[in-house]
Amino acid sequence: MQEMDYILQTRGLSVYYDTKKVVTxxxxxxxxxxxxxxxxxxxxxxxxxxxxxxxxxxxIPTARVEGQVLFDGRDLYGPDIxxxxxxxxxxxxxxxxxPFPKSIYDNVAFGPxxxxxxxxxxxxxxxxxRRAALWDEVKDRLKASALALSGGQQQRLCIARALAVEPSVxxxxxxxxxxxxxxxxxxxxxxxxxxxxxxxxxxxHNMQQAARVSNYTAFLMVEESRVGFLVEFGExxxxxxxxxxxxxxxxxTGRFG
Amino acid sequence: MARNVLSPPLGKGSxxxxxxxxxxxxxxxxxxxxxxxxxxxxVGIVAVLLFEAISxxxxxxFLEFITxxxxxxxxxxxxxxxxxLVAGTTLTAVLAMMVALPLGLLSAIYLSEYAPSxxxxxxxxxxxxxxGIPTVVYGxxxxxxxxxxxxxxxxxxxxxxxxxxxxxxxxxxxxMVSSLSEDAMRAVPRTLREGAYALxxxxxxxxxxxxxxxxxxxIVSAFILAVSRAIGETMIVTIAAGQNxxxxxxxxxxIETMTAYIVQVSMGDTPAGSIExxxxxxxxxxxxxxxxxxxxxxxxxxxxxREEYE
Numbered sequence: 293m294q295e296m297d298y299i300l301q302t303r304g305l306s307v308y309y310d311t312k313k314v315v316t317x318x319x320x321x322x323x324x325x326x327x328x329x330x331x332x333x334x335x336x337x338x339x340x341x342x343x344x345x346x347x348x349x350x351x352i353p354t355a356r357v358e359g360q361v362l363f364d365g366r367d368l369y370g371p372d373i374x375x376x377x378x379x380x381x382x383x384x385x386x387x388x389x390x391p392f393p394k395s396i397y398d399n400v401a402f403g404p405x406x407x408x409x410x411x412x413x414x415x416x417x418x419x420x421x422r423r424a425a426l427w428d429e430v431k432d433r434l435k436a437s438a439l440a441l442s443g444g445q446q447q448r449l450c451i452a453r454a455l456a457v458e459p460s461v462x463x464x465x466x467x468x469x470x471x472x473x474x475x476x477x478x479x480x481x482x483x484x485x486x487x488x489x490x491x492x493x494x495x496x497h498n499m500q501q502a503a504r505v506s507n508y509t510a511f512l513m514v515e516e517s518r519v520g521f522l523v524e525f526g527e528x529x530x531x532x533x534x535x536x537x538x539x540x541x542x543x544x545t546g547r548f549g
Numbered sequence: 550m551a552r553n554v555l556s557p558p559l560g561k562g563s564x565x566x567x568x569x570x571x572x573x574x575x576x577x578x579x580x581x582x583x584x585x586x587x588x589x590x591x592v593g594i595v596a597v598l599l600f601e602a603i604s605x606x607x608x609x610x611f612l613e614f615i616t617x618x619x620x621x622x623x624x625x626x627x628x629x630x631x632x633x634l635v636a637g638t639t640l641t642a643v644l645a646m647m648v649a650l651p652l653g654l655l656s657a658i659y660l661s662e663y664a665p666s667x668x669x670x671x672x673x674x675x676x677x678x679x680x681g682i683p684t685v686v687y688g689x690x691x692x693x694x695x696x697x698x699x700x701x702x703x704x705x706x707x708x709x710x711x712x713x714x715x716x717x718x719x720x721x722x723x724x725m726v727s728s729l730s731e732d733a734m735r736a737v738p739r740t741l742r743e744g745a746y747a748l749x750x751x752x753x754x755x756x757x758x759x760x761x762x763x764x765x766x767x768i769v770s771a772f773i774l775a776v777s778r779a780i781g782e783t784m785i786v787t788i789a790a791g792q793n794x795x796x797x798x799x800x801x802x803x804i805e806t807m808t809a810y811i812v813q814v815s816m817g818d819t820p821a822g823s824i825e826x827x828x829x830x831x832x833x834x835x836x837x838x839x840x841x842x843x844x845x846x847x848x849x850x851x852x853x854x855r856e857e858y859e
Contacts, residue, residue, distance in 0.1 A: 351746060353665070380749030390740040393763050403748035406758065450744070457748055 299324040299461060299491045300345055304359035307340050307349060307520070315341050315520035317359070320510055322461075327483060327492045329502035329528065332512035333548065337520025338495045341512065342463050344368075345493065346382040347375040363461075380407055382461040383454035388470045389446030391438035391453070396421075396430050399438045399449055403457035416456055424452035425482050444475025451482065455490075462486065464494040468501065480505050499544055503532045511540045598837060601830030608824055614831060620794035620805075622828045623814075631832060633794035637804035638836075641715045641786055642779040644800060648719025649775055653726025654761075654768065660727070661734040662756045673731075676724040684721065688788030691717035696789065705801055709791030712800035718785050722775045729774070733767020734760050766854035770847040777843035781836065783808035807836050 300322035307315035315337040322328050330338045340349065347368060349355040361368040368378055380403075391399050400417045409416065417434070421427040426448040430441070438449055447467060454462055464483070468476040483492055483505050496502050502509055509528040512520055524531060524540045535541045542548060606614070609629045617630020656676070660669050696713040699706050706712065737760050745759040761768065791803025792813055805813070814829045 346747060348743065348747065351743070376746075376749045376751055379747050384743075384747035386740055386743065386747075388740060390738070390744040392741060392744065392759055402745070402758070406748065406750050406754050453744075453748065 296321070297324045298322060299364060300493070301362040302341075302344070302359065303362065305341070305344060305361060306358040307337070307344060308356045308358070309352070310354045313519055315344070316518050318512075318520070318522045320522060320525060322491060322493060323508060324491050325487060325489065326507040327487045327494060327505055328508045328510065329506035330493065330495045330510045330512060331497075331499060331502050331543075333514060333543065334497075335519070336512040336514040338512050339465055341520065342465055342493060342495045345461065345463055346379045346384055348379075348384065350375050380457055381459055382463060383457065383459035384463045384465065385447070385450050385454055385467045387466045389443055389450050391441070391446050391449050393437065393439055395435045396438050396441070396449060397434040400452050400456050403453060407457055420452040420456040421449075423455050423486070424448045425478065425485075426452055442475070444471050444478060447471060447475070447479060448482065451479075451486075455486075459490070461491045461493065464492060466495055466497060469497060476501070499532075503528060511535075511537075511543065513539060513543075595837070598830055598834045601827055602834040605824070605827035605831045608827075609831075618796040620810075622825050623817075623819075627824070629828065630796070631807075631835060633796040634805060634807045634810050634832060635835075636796050636798065637711065637786075637790070637794065638780055638806040638808070640711045640798055640800060640804060641718060641782075641790060641806055642776060644712060644715030645718040645722060645779045645782075646772070646776055648716055649722040649726050649779075650772060652719075653723050653771075653775070654730055656723070656727040657730035657734060657768075658756050658761070661731045662752065662760060673728070676727060679721070679724045680728075682721075684782065684784035685788070687717050687721050688714075688785040691785055691789035703801070707791070707801060707803050709789065709793075709803040710801050711786075711790050711804045714786045714788075714790035715800065717789065718779055718782055721782070721785065722778055725778065726771050726775045729771035730764070730768045733764040733771065736767070737763045766851050769854070770851045773843055773847035773850065777840045777847075780843070781808065781840055783812060787812045807832050811836075 298321045300320075302318050302320045305315060305318045305320075306313060318341060320341075330341060332338050343349045344357060344361055345363075345368070349357060357369060363378070363382070367373070392402060394402070397417055400420050401413050404413060404416055418427060418431075421430065426445060429445060430436075430449075438446065441449060447470075451462075451467075468479050471479065480501065483494070486492060487507075494502070494506065506528045508526065509531040510525040511523045511531065513523045514520065524535060524537045526536075531540065532544055535544060614629050614631050616632065617628060618632045618636075619628040619630045620633035621628045660673060664672065691713045692709075695717055696706075696708060696710065699710070699713055700708075741759055741763060742755050745755045750758070786806045787809040790806065790809065792805050792809060793803040794805040794810065795802060797804065811829045811832055814825065819825045
């Protein structure tokens with residue numbers, strides 16, 4: 293492969309819950325300002341792998357991570373790393389929209405506020421909402437409760453909330469799984485726009501979605517002997533048209549999973 | 550036809566069926582009477598309160614009762630200013646809440662957000678045991694342990710005083726505040742916490758900026774229930790706060806609460822039908838009205854401010 297600019301790299305990454313291994317020895321290079329999709333059948337550890345990138349697994353008392361995750365060459369699991377600082381730099385959007393039970397404005401302003409932002413908050417809120425393609429729909433009711441929005445709007449609000457702290461990476465954990473097809477298309481369109489300025493990693497069940505939006509695709513598998521190992525990784529165009537591994541081909545043609 | 554199933558035609562079969570159905574019917578009626586009994590009791594209590602209180606207010610003007618500040622119905626120069634008792638109740642309840650609210654909320658935050666599950670599973674039952682201690686024990690604890698402690702700090706504090714009773718009452722209510730608040734906080738979906746963590750929040754920020762606000766309706770209703778419990782609490786204030794209806798907000802002197810007054814008259818040799826006797830119904834009616842408003846308020850808060858999560 294040619295020399296590339298990687299923002300995140302994993303080296304021999306394994307994750308355990310108690311003694312159960314759920315991610316096995318993953319080496320993955322995530323390109324800057326590209327969309328990387330992680331696909332695979334249920335229980336293959338793709339969400340767990342995603343949560344290694346912003347140390348969300350730290351919140352699960354039984355989880356243990358082995359190996360390295362390099363963020364611009366710096367080990368995220370190094371001894372001098374503060375996980376809250378990592379999560380400030382690497383944003384996340386979840387499976388189900390999870391706006392706080394606060395106003396639309398306060399949802400977006402939440403991240404900047406806790407991180408001690410002192411500038412023009414209204415400008416940040418407007419810019420983030422515009423970036424998330426939600427501004428025109430909510431600009432007249434910023435003080436209304438975020439819970440009054442539709443599911444698709446709530447998910448775009450969550451994206452705006454993540455953008456407000458100016459992360460360099462956005463992790464998306466099946467961001468469209470709770471949305472209808474129209475809202476899904478809006479989010480996918482948004483992802484393509486965002487990838488000009490952000491590096492995006494998306495976990496998805498939906499192979500068409502991975503093929504539509506991503507530049508690179510990683511295929512994770514689960515077998516009886518091993519869980520969460522990387523089968524194949526490469527440009528999405530090639531993975532979905534000309535996979536090297538026959539297990540990848542079997543999966544993308546719908547023979548299992 | 551469906552109709553035949555519901556009402557069998559008259560004839561030989563229907564008699565046998567009726568015999569079968571009779572026990573079922575009887576049980577349904579019996580169960581209905583059981584549940585109706587508690588409603589009937591409530592209605593009866595309210596009726597008696599109203600009846601006696603109305604008879605009281607034919608002799609004493611309602612305005613004097615509700616605005617007067619001297620309460621001396623047991624003396625020869627009788628005055629019926631219930632505010633002296635209301636002040637005592639308010640004072641002890643407010644002081645008790647000043648103990649129970651902060652401690653209860655903090656322990657709920659600890660148990661819900663910070664404590665490892667092993668600690669929570671040990672501490673929570675212990676906290677709940679506190680709720681099972683008879684209030685008379687709390688009363689003597691206040692009088693014989695907390696009061697001497699307070700008097701060690703300052704000689705100006707009387708043997709019977711509102712402060713000691715209120716502190717112990719606060720400790721008694723604490724488990725209720727903490728347990729109900731914790732339940733409300735635990736019901737906040739995990740995904741909300743994760744959303745906050747994913748923006749770089751510390752655990753303290755997640756707890757105070759997301760979990761507590763999201764659980765606020767439950768927490769507020771726990772507080773209101775606790776206030777209404779403090780207002781109705783009887784034994785601790787009767788034993789430790791005194792029997793002097795003082796219209797004061799000074800916590801160091803003896804006072805008398807509405808509940809303690811009712812005890813005092815019920816225990817004494819006040820002849821039934823006398824005006825002294827009728828006072829306790831007027832006071833009880835007021836007490837009932839206050840706690841009823843509190844409970845309604847709590848229900849309103851829960852239904853009005855509850856956040857619906859998917």
